[in-house]
Amino acid sequence: MQQAFTRFPPLRVVSAARTSPTQRAQQLRRLHRSPLRLQSHDSTAKRAPRVIFSGIQPTGIPHLGNYFGALANWVKLQRDASPKDELLFSVVGWHALTLPQDPRALLAARTTMMALILAVGIDPKRSTIFHQDQVQNHTELAWILSCLTPIGKLKRMTTWKTRLAVSRNANDESEVDDSLLNTGLFTYPVLQAADILAYGATHVPVGEDQQQHLELTRDIADIFNRTYPKPAPLLTLPQLMLTPSKRILSLKDPSVKMSKSAIDANSRIELTDTATVIRSRIRGATTDSIRGITYDPAARPGTSNLLTILAACTDEDVAVVAARYAGKDHGALKADVADAVEAAFKGPRAEFERLRAETPFLLRVAEEGAARARERSDVMIREVRRRVGLA
Known part of the structure; x- marks a missing residue:
C-alpha cells in the first residue's frame, strides 16, 4: 500500500484566497485564449498550449466502445501532449443521476471508475483526474448557462431518447414514452457544457455520436459571450477532437451502439x-449467413462490427483487416477477434485488479485531482459571477 502512495507525490495546491491580483490576472488571461485550430502532430512544439477536457460516467464497467472511443484515446492524448498542454479527465457522477441509480452501487462505481482510469495508463502526475461531483463550480455554472439556453435547442438533442430507449430495452426510440423523461436527463447537455467551459477547454475529444453536444456547448458559450461581452469574450468555444476509432456496436443488436446500460450483458465486452x-x-455475436467476410456496415452490420473491433485492437485500417479475411468464415474471424480483445485488455485488467483494493490511494488521487480542478475552475466562476451581477 505504501509503495502505491510513493508513486505519486503530493500535489501543491494554491488556494484562491492566497492568489495575488497579478496571479489572478494571469490565470484569467489563460482562460481568455481564443479557439485554436487543430494542427498536425509534428507541430506540437510550435502550437499554442491546449486545454483538453473529457469525462466518463461512473455507472457500469467500461466496455470495448468506451475503451477505444475514450480511455485508450485519453492515453494517446496524454502521451502526445506538449509539456504546456493541460489535460483534465473527469468521472461525471452528476450525469449518472439522470437515470435511477442505487446509491450504494453508484458510490462503489465512482471508486471503480477511478481505478480503471489509472489502470489503462492515465497518470495523475501529468493529467488532472477528478470526480466532477466534488467540484461545485460545475453545477453553479450549469445553472447560469441554463438560464441562457433556449429550450428549442435542447428539444433538438437526440441523446436523451437513445438513453431512455436503452434503459427500457426498447427496440426503437419512437417506442419511448416522453412522460418518462425527467428534467435532469433533458437538460444534462447544459451541465455537460458547463463541465467543458468551466476550464476554458480549447479541445474536447469526442466520438461521432457526441458532435451534437459539442456544437451545443459552442452555441451556449457564444450566447453567454454576446450577452456579457465586456471587457472581452470570456468563454472559449472549444474545438472538436474527433476520436479516430469508429463506433463499436452491440454484439447482439448491431443497429445500436454498445452500451454499459443495455440489459443484455452479452451485448458488450467489459474491460474486466x-x-x-x-x-x-x-462467439455469440450476431453476424449473418452470407459466405465470406466483407466490410459493409449497411448490408452486414454484425460482420462489419467484428471487423471494426479487430481493427481497433490491432490499430489498423478496417479495410486492410477485411481484405485479410476475404476467403475466411465467421468462425475464424470471431476466434481472432476474441484473441485480439483479450490481448488488449489483459494488461489493464491485471492493473485494475491490483488498484481496486487500494481504496485510500484512490481516494487521495481523487481528492488531489478535485483540488486542482477546483483551483482551475474558480478563476472562471469568479469572473462569470462578476459579469452576471452576482459578485
Missing part, C-alpha cells in the same frame, strides 16, 4: 471480463 467470457460473447 475474463478471457473465457470474452470468447463466449464474441
Whole structure:
C-alpha cells in the first residue's frame, strides 16, 4: 500500500484566497485564449498550449466502445501532449443521476471508475483526474448557462431518447414514452457544457455520436459571450477532437451502439471480463449467413462490427483487416477477434485488479485531482459571477 502512495507525490495546491491580483490576472488571461485550430502532430512544439477536457460516467464497467472511443484515446492524448498542454479527465457522477441509480452501487462505481482510469495508463502526475461531483463550480455554472439556453435547442438533442430507449430495452426510440423523461436527463447537455467551459477547454475529444453536444456547448458559450461581452469574450468555444476509432456496436443488436446500460450483458465486452467470457460473447455475436467476410456496415452490420473491433485492437485500417479475411468464415474471424480483445485488455485488467483494493490511494488521487480542478475552475466562476451581477 505504501509503495502505491510513493508513486505519486503530493500535489501543491494554491488556494484562491492566497492568489495575488497579478496571479489572478494571469490565470484569467489563460482562460481568455481564443479557439485554436487543430494542427498536425509534428507541430506540437510550435502550437499554442491546449486545454483538453473529457469525462466518463461512473455507472457500469467500461466496455470495448468506451475503451477505444475514450480511455485508450485519453492515453494517446496524454502521451502526445506538449509539456504546456493541460489535460483534465473527469468521472461525471452528476450525469449518472439522470437515470435511477442505487446509491450504494453508484458510490462503489465512482471508486471503480477511478481505478480503471489509472489502470489503462492515465497518470495523475501529468493529467488532472477528478470526480466532477466534488467540484461545485460545475453545477453553479450549469445553472447560469441554463438560464441562457433556449429550450428549442435542447428539444433538438437526440441523446436523451437513445438513453431512455436503452434503459427500457426498447427496440426503437419512437417506442419511448416522453412522460418518462425527467428534467435532469433533458437538460444534462447544459451541465455537460458547463463541465467543458468551466476550464476554458480549447479541445474536447469526442466520438461521432457526441458532435451534437459539442456544437451545443459552442452555441451556449457564444450566447453567454454576446450577452456579457465586456471587457472581452470570456468563454472559449472549444474545438472538436474527433476520436479516430469508429463506433463499436452491440454484439447482439448491431443497429445500436454498445452500451454499459443495455440489459443484455452479452451485448458488450467489459474491460474486466475474463478471457473465457470474452470468447463466449464474441462467439455469440450476431453476424449473418452470407459466405465470406466483407466490410459493409449497411448490408452486414454484425460482420462489419467484428471487423471494426479487430481493427481497433490491432490499430489498423478496417479495410486492410477485411481484405485479410476475404476467403475466411465467421468462425475464424470471431476466434481472432476474441484473441485480439483479450490481448488488449489483459494488461489493464491485471492493473485494475491490483488498484481496486487500494481504496485510500484512490481516494487521495481523487481528492488531489478535485483540488486542482477546483483551483482551475474558480478563476472562471469568479469572473462569470462578476459579469452576471452576482459578485
